[in-house]
Amino acid sequence: MSNYQHILTEEVGPVGVVWLNRPNVLNALNRVMVREILEALERFDRKERIRVILLAGKGKAFAAGADIDEMAEENTISMELLNQFADWDRLAQIKTPIIGSVHGYCLGGGFELALLCDMMYAASDAKFGFPEVNLAVMPGAGGTQRLTKLLGKTRALEWIWSGDMMSAEEALSFGVVNKLYPADTVFEETLNFAKKLAEKPPLAVRMIKEAVHKAVDYPLQEGMYFERKNFYLLFSSQDQKEGMKAFMEKRKPDFKGY
Numbered sequence: 180m181s182n183y184q185h186i187l188t189e190e191v192g193p194v195g196v197v198w199l200n201r202p203n204v205l206n207a208l209n210r211v212m213v214r215e216i217l218e219a220l221e222r223f224d225r226k227e228r229i230r231v232i233l234l235a236g237k238g239k240a241f242a243a244g245a246d247i248d249e250m251a252e253e254n255t256i257s258m259e260l261l262n263q264f265a266d267w268d269r270l271a272q273i274k275t276p277i278i279g280s281v282h283g284y285c286l287g288g289g290f291e292l293a294l295l296c297d298m299m300y301a302a303s304d305a306k307f308g309f310p311e312v313n314l315a316v317m318p319g320a321g322g323t324q325r326l327t328k329l330l331g332k333t334r335a336l337e338w339i340w341s342g343d344m345m346s347a348e349e350a351l352s353f354g355v356v357n358k359l360y361p362a363d364t365v366f367e368e369t370l371n372f373a374k375k376l377a378e379k380p381p382l383a384v385r386m387i388k389e390a391v392h393k394a395v396d397y398p399l400q401e402g403m404y405f406e407r408k409n410f411y412l413l414f415s416s417q418d419q420k421e422g423m424k425a426f427m428e429k430r431k432p433d434f435k436g437y
């Protein structure tokens with residue numbers, strides 16, 4: 180465990196866990212907390228022994244959004260000078276897989292953080308939404324972009340305009356989350372998946388993450404070229420030699436991570 184102010188971190192074998200930890204305000208994300216999340220994720224990203232990162236919330240919620248108290252008196256110029264979303268841009272550059280374990284409220288900036296995860300498992304009690312419209316603002320950390328890429332224009336507009344909460348079942352049916360579990364087991368189930376993923380050859384896992392993310396942003400042919408380069412790149416690794424040799428020798432591969 181480390182001693183950040185608003186988060187906790189721990190290493191469970193090769194899995195780096197980051198806990199959002201302001202339970203008395205449903206893990207509302209203030210700027211210090213976002214900076215701490217970024218620092219923790221980047222630290223894990225630099226550690227060779229950490230193969231997967233898991234993001235979860237302490238208490239009753241994953242996160243009920245950006246901290247409204249902190250934002251209430253801001254103005255356009257102070258926001259521009261703060262440039263707080265630069266931290267969010269850096270979060271999107273983490274190369275290690277990030278798996279979200281979501282329970283309870285996952286709203287506004289909390290939902291944006293969950294959408295930044297590469298995959299998400301959720302508790303059947305989870306509630307997703309963008310209530311910003313009810314505060315006369317809108318999502319500012321990628322919500323209009325990432326939700327639209329996932330759901331398409333009409334569904335995204337329905338959720339973001341209405342500010343309504345999406346049930347876990349709806350989120351599952353729309354492909355926002357990968358799987359649902361009972362609230363008391365969702366963390367363990369997510370951890371189990373993370374541990375399984377951590378056994379895969381890490382370079383291949385990273386290259387796959389990079390290429391799949393490009394599929395969201397690039398035109399098809401550009402994405403195909405990008406995929407091909409990563410495919411070729413993996414043929415420089417010892418793990419590729421080991422993986423293919425082990426297959427031919429009918430034994431379990433011993434991956435080293437390089």
Ligand code: CAA
Nearest residue numbers: 203204205207243244245246247248287288310318319320
């Ligand atoms: N910011 C600051 N404090 C928050 C918060 C938030 N986003 N969400 C909850 N809290 C605080 C509440 O003020 C309350 O504190 P006190 O006990 O000191 O009064 C505590 O957390 C518990 O919350 P509630 O008593 O409201 O709990 P509830 O179960 O009755 O309601 C809720 C839960 C429906 C999630 C409600 O708390 C709520 O509507 N929260 C705000 C959700 C929201 O609007 N999020 C979007 C924020 S804007 C944003 O995220 C912008 C962006 O894109 C970056």
